[in-house]
Amino acid sequence: MTLRLYDTATRSVRPLAPLQAGQVGVYVCGPTVxxxxxxGHLRSxxxxxxxxxxxxxxxxxxxxxxxxxDVDDKILHDAxxxxxxxxxxxxxxxxxxxxxxxAVQVLPPTGEPRVTGSIASITALIERIISRGHAYxxxxxxxxAVRTAPGYGQLSGQDPDQLRASDKAVAHGHTGTKxxxxxFALWKAAKPGEPSWSSPWGPGRPGWHIECSAMAxxxxxxxxxIHAGGIDLVFPHHENEVAQSRAAGxxxxxxxxxxxLVTVAGGAEKMSKSLGxxxxxxxxLTEVRPQVLRYVLGAGHYRSPLEWSPAAVADGExxxxxxxxxxRNATDAVGDQPVDEALAKASWEEFAAALxxxxxxxQALAAVHSAVRVGNALLAAGEPPALAATLSVVRRMLTxxxxxxxxxxxxxxxxxxxxxxxxxxxxxxxxxxxxxxAKDWVRADALRDRLTAAGIVLEDIVVDGVAGVxxxxxxxxx
RNA sequence: GGCCGGGUGGCCGAGUGGUUUAGGCAAGGGCCUGCAAAGCCCUGUACGCGGGUUCGAUUCCCGCCCCGGCCUCCA
Numbered sequence: 261m262t263l264r265l266y267d268t269a270t271r272s273v274r275p276l277a278p279l280q281a282g283q284v285g286v287y288v289c290g291p292t293v294x295x296x297x298x299x300g301h302l303r304s305x306x307x308x309x310x311x312x313x314x315x316x317x318x319x320x321x322x323x324x325x326x327x328x329x330d331v332d333d334k335i336l337h338d339a340x341x342x343x344x345x346x347x348x349x350x351x352x353x354x355x356x357x358x359x360x361x362x363a364v365q366v367l368p369p370t371g372e373p374r375v376t377g378s379i380a381s382i383t384a385l386i387e388r389i390i391s392r393g394h395a396y397x398x399x400x401x402x403x404x405a406v407r408t409a410p411g412y413g414q415l416s417g418q419d420p421d422q423l424r425a426s427d428k429a430v431a432h433g434h435t436g437t438k439x440x441x442x443x444f445a446l447w448k449a450a451k452p453g454e455p456s457w458s459s460p461w462g463p464g465r466p467g468w469h470i471e472c473s474a475m476a477x478x479x480x481x482x483x484x485x486i487h488a489g490g491i492d493l494v495f496p497h498h499e500n501e502v503a504q505s506r507a508a509g510x511x512x513x514x515x516x517x518x519x520x521l522v523t524v525a526g527g528a529e530k531m532s533k534s535l536g537x538x539x540x541x542x543x544x545l546t547e548v549r550p551q552v553l554r555y556v557l558g559a560g561h562y563r564s565p566l567e568w569s570p571a572a573v574a575d576g577e578x579x580x581x582x583x584x585x586x587x588r589n590a591t592d593a594v595g596d597q598p599v600d601e602a603l604a605k606a607s608w609e610e611f612a613a614a615l616x617x618x619x620x621x622x623q624a625l626a627a628v629h630s631a632v633r634v635g636n637a638l639l640a641a642g643e644p645p646a647l648a649a650t651l652s653v654v655r656r657m658l659t660x661x662x663x664x665x666x667x668x669x670x671x672x673x674x675x676x677x678x679x680x681x682x683x684x685x686x687x688x689x690x691x692x693x694x695x696x697x698a699k700d701w702v703r704a705d706a707l708r709d710r711l712t713a714a715g716i717v718l719e720d721i722v723v724d725g726v727a728g729v730x731x732x733x734x735x736x737x738x
Numbered sequence: 739g740g741c742c743g744g745g746u747g748g749c750c751g752a753g754u755g756g757u758u759u760a761g762g763c764a765a766g767g768g769c770c771u772g773c774a775a776a777g778c779c780c781u782g783u784a785c786g787c788g789g790g791u792u793c794g795a796u797u798c799c800c801g802c803c804c805c806g807g808c809c810u811c812c813a
Contacts, residue, residue: 271742291813304813333811413741416808422740423809444810468811490813494742500810520743521807559762560751565744565806571763575750579762585776614752622752626761636777640770701772708774719775730776 263318263616265486266563268494268516269415273618276515278485284315285480287513288326288369289472289489289497293353294334297360297541299557299568300522306554307519307562308488309366310661314615317660325479326369327472328354330376331465336454346455347376360541364554365662365669373475375466379457381474382466385508386446386459394507398437400449400462406442409503415516416495444500446470469500473508476501483511491518491563519562524569539568548573551669554662555580561622579629583658584665586632586639590651591666592730594644604653607631611657621661628657685716689729692718 263276278284288308291301308326315322330350339346361368375382386402389395395404406412406420413420423442445467450456456463476484489498498516505512524539544553556576560566607627614623635650658664688707695704708718715734720727 268742289813292811294812297813301813307813417741418809419740442810491743491807492812493808495808496810497812519813521813523806563743564751567750572750575763578764579750582762589776620752622762623760626752629761633778637779640777696772699772705773712775717775719777720771721776732776 263314264618265515265517266618268498268518271417274515276485278320279483279514282319282321283323284320284486285323285484286312286315286325286486286488287472287476287480287484288324288487289493290326290328290372291357292329292332292334293350293357294332294338296353296356298522299539299541299544299553301357302360302364302541302553303522303557303566304490304519305361305366306364306557310558310562310615310619310621311486311488311517312367313660313662314619322370323480324367324369325371325373325476327475328357328372328374329471330354330374331455332375332468340453350376356542363541363545363550364557365550367662371479373479375471375475378471378475378478379466381478382470383447383457383459385474385477385504386470388509389446389504389507392507392509395446395504396439397447397461398439400464401437401445402447402461402467403438403443404446404500404504404507405439406444406503407440409507411506412442412503413499415502416499418495418499444469444496446504469497470504472497473501473505473510473512476512477505477510482509484513486515486517487513488517488519491520494518520565522557522566522568524567548577549669551663551665552577552580558621558661558663559625562619579625580663583628583632583654583663586635587651587654587658587665588732589639589730590635590647590654593639594648594651604631604649607650607653608656611660615660624657624661628654631657681716685711685731689718689731693729 264273265276266273276284286308291297312322312324328350331346335350336346339349342349344352386395389404390397390402393405394408395402413423420442447459447461447464447470448467449461450463450465454465456465476487487498487501494516502512541553548556552573553576556568556572557566559576559579566572607630610627610630611624614620614627617623631650631654635647635654638647638650655664655666662668688711692704692707695701695707711718711731712734717732717734719730719732721730722728
């Protein structure tokens with residue numbers, strides 16, 4: 261079984277065919293660090309993290325590059341309205357993105373280039389494009405001559421003759437020195453008060469698209485395997501990247517992977533910092549556990565739109581809670597088993613086949629849930645060897661999705677207070693056991709009710725024929 | 739207006755030219771339990787509308803309706 265992925269360029273699912281056997285290079289259009297991340301940004305990171313982790317789990321050596329766009333119109337615009345320098349805003353926001361990624365266990369990229377650190381590569385690339393006759397300098401700006409780019413519009417399915425310069429571009433005066441309204445800026449002449457870098461065309465800064473072409477080639481070579489990003493970037497961003505990279509004579513990306521967006525308010529519109537309706541990650545994390553957030557953002561198919569709502573969070577909490585409960589109960593029964601790759605082969609193969617089929621996480625989770633159901637039955641039947649095998653494969657599957665409840669997530673239960681609480685609960689449990697032994701149900705239930713009111717749930721269980729009691733925290737601190 | 743993607747049972751969300759038609763949540767019934775909690779079992783027959791192709795379509799084709807994305811600086 262080999263990994264098959266949807267390719268936007270061909271509008272079909274096709275096998276991933278690495279340029280070099282055993283190695284995969286991935287370039288991801290990372291955030292423009294203008295404002296703190298919302299859950300839409302995180303959905304992007306989680307979806308592509310599944311790709312990253314599945315490539316690693318499949319045995320590939322992965323070079324995963326995700327850039328940071330740390331200088332652009334919006335950053336400059338926002339900074340201009342405060343006392344904060346643009347670079348301070350970009351740095352502060354970059355840290356916020358890193359915190360958000362870390363919170364939901366997104367693997368760090370192999371490389372994380374910044375635009376401001378890539379200016380030399382960018383100007384060199386622009387010079388190369390000019391020398392090949394596909395770009396021209398004009399009044400301190402440099403534009404790509406779109407009409408000279410063969411196949412322009414192929415990636416996004418746009419017909420150049422149908423495209424027309426938008427009113428927005430006209431309003432911004434971006435058509436002023438262009439030869440053709442479709443041409444887009446590779447280099448923008450400095451305006452008063454804006455940061456600039458020296459170049460053969462005078463002081464200025466990169467246009468929007470050129471930085472990705474330059475950074476991708478810097479880190480992955482002139483041709484590389486996968487270029488990924490949000491579906492909203494297909495046009496113009498990725499279309500323009502292809503155009504300028506091919507104009508430079510580069511093969512560029514072999515496979516284009518785009519994920520769907522997060523919507524709010526009944527799917528009415530995507531989240532966007534431009535619209536100001538983003539749900540900020542920091543705010544969400546005050547109410548939603550990070551592992552549940554990861555589950556909610558990662559549970560759907562990466563290409564489907566994802567609706568963000570309280571109901572979606574509640575669904576995720578319930579579904580993930582079921583998995584957590586199984587792992588906790590099974591671990592109590594058989595101990596913290598190391599993952600045994602030879603066991604529970606069928607579940608793993610079902611899981612792997614799902615991810616190989618265009619990263620079908622929904623089907624992969626169905627395999628997880630099926631295994632959990634089998635495991636719960638084994639738990640009830642008291643069959644430790646088979647249970648250990650099932651627990652092992654469940655945790656192995658969850659590890660690929662970064663959703664193993666054990667170990668990798670911070671405990672919300674208060675860390676070092678856990679032992680103290682355990683002792684205090686044990687006191688109450690003993691008192692209740694005495695009451696139950698005396699069939700004093702009123703007193704037994706009163707004791708349990710007081711614990712319930714404190715957020716502690718008791719579960720009467722039977723282990724190897726012996727009655728016992730286990731406790732857990734309710735709700736968020738499960 | 740142009741280009742994409744989508745409309746699946748109470749909800750979320752996979753999938754498929756027919757046959758045993760994911761998974762989760764919610765609902766009803768049962769088992770277990772002193773009562774709970776956790777768990778297990780059973781039940782529910784869905785594919786926007788209208789045509790067409792076919793022995794047979796939710797799945798393919800055409801048209802329509804509705805929703806979402808993009809059309810130069812959004813992941």
